[in-house]
Amino acid sequence: MSALMVDAQRVHKNFGTNEVLKGIDFEVASGQVVCLLGPSGSGKSTFLRCINHLEKIDAGRLYVDGELVGYRQDGDKLYELREKDVATKRTEIGMVFQHFNLFPHMTALGNIVEAPIRVKGEGKAEVHERAHELLAKVGLADRAKAYPRQLSGGQQQRVAIARALAMRPKLMLFDEPTSALDPELVGDVLAVMRDLARSGMTMIVVTHEIGFAREVADTVVFMDAGVVVESGPPQEVIANPQHQRTKTFLSQVL
């Protein structure tokens, strides 16, 4: 079990009476890259948000690195975690959003150093040094002092990736990281993600970039209407889908 970074067992989630996740079983081993594909409204983003407890699950069990997400189990009973403990666990999971969500009142550098200093209490000098390294890694060494509004979408998303990495997470979640970008800016962001995958980071990527999934993913999971329809290596799921729904979806996006 300990080799599993994420282990979801029959996870259900409903918003009011609308059930969006209907029993998701899902495993990600340490160091693996998993791409979540599926039509919009299929529950992929919701599931991703459950993994770092931005959404509460209603049934089933969800473990990250062997620990229950959002709860503490004592015998048969589940206890809700305190806000502080939830926050501490989130520091180990990086998240990248579709709309970047950079803090507009801080520079690129300010965005990156904020959490390591304020949340983890790390030393300023050390964090700044790391932030500059990360900016160089995402190809933005010269934009440290730029405000988000002065950066292109692709640059903003790369800063957002650097911001998440600055916390030294053991798992990275990407929620449609290139969906809000102009087509010519997608490549730079995907290149950064590809490098990250090669460095051995465990990644779960919700995406519509089939090419990226085919090339980088160890496992591709196809979701529709709140269930996992099929999953497996990309050469199987993308090249030779077994289910009709997968076939239909792929024929529409390819």
Next chain:
Amino acid sequence: MASDLDTARERPETIRAVPVRHPWRWVALAVIAIFVAMFVHLLVANPNFDWPTVRKYLFDPLILRGVWMTIKLTLLSMAIGIIIGIVVAVMRLSSNPIVAGVAWLYVWFFRGTPLLVQITFWFAISALIKTISIGVPFGPSFWSKPTNSLITLFVTALLALSLNEGAYMSEIVRAGILAVDEGQTEAAHALGMTRLQTMRRIVLPQAMRVIVPPTGNEVNNMLKNTALVSTIGMFELLRSAEAIFNANYKTIPLLIDAIFWYLLMTSAWQVLQFYIERYYGRGSTRATSLTPIQKAKLMFAGMQHHGGIS
């Protein structure tokens, strides 16, 4: 070839058209000029304005002290009101229903009753609570003093104005907080920030842009609302003027003095407010608004070209 398109052809002649005439502007100007003349005549010809008296008391020490008290009350009660406003707004948005309920009740009470009633009520508080003491609730007290000696007239005025202001400010701050995109909170939470850290470091700084302009209006209102505490005998500007005209019956001249000072203060604030808003708007708009001096320069330059009204 694309380059042939432009270089081969000459730019056509710049358009010089006869501008549209505006005869009604001249009519409006004439009508307004008549009214202005009538008003000036009234000011000069009516002896009851008593301009010498107006001038005599304009810088009277009692009036100046009143002006200073008005400024002091405005600044202090705004400062306290803003702090209360932030706390109450954050409480109102809390997930704890009791905390949110208390905040709601606070706003409900202080916005739902007239400020004048609240001022009078705080003034009469010693009739309700004779002594203030610190100790075990319903048990023995360790320290106690008569209410009147603790809550002076100034404290009463400050208490009334700032508690009332806090209710209005909380609504302004709440609107500012709600205007910040939810993605900001999510991103902060995903980085492991607690709700309080998120509020202080991420949400409130961004809410400022929305909070600052209406807060400026609140300061303007407060400058004028301080006149209400004259009813409990606080010597601010209006009460000072009253004290003088109660003695010499020169009501109109002294009210004109008060009006002069109120206008001076609100005008000065208006100028200050413009620059503060400009400062906080800096990050969010591409072009900053022009200062009045820049505008005047532009207008002057424009006049030379177009000859003003035509």
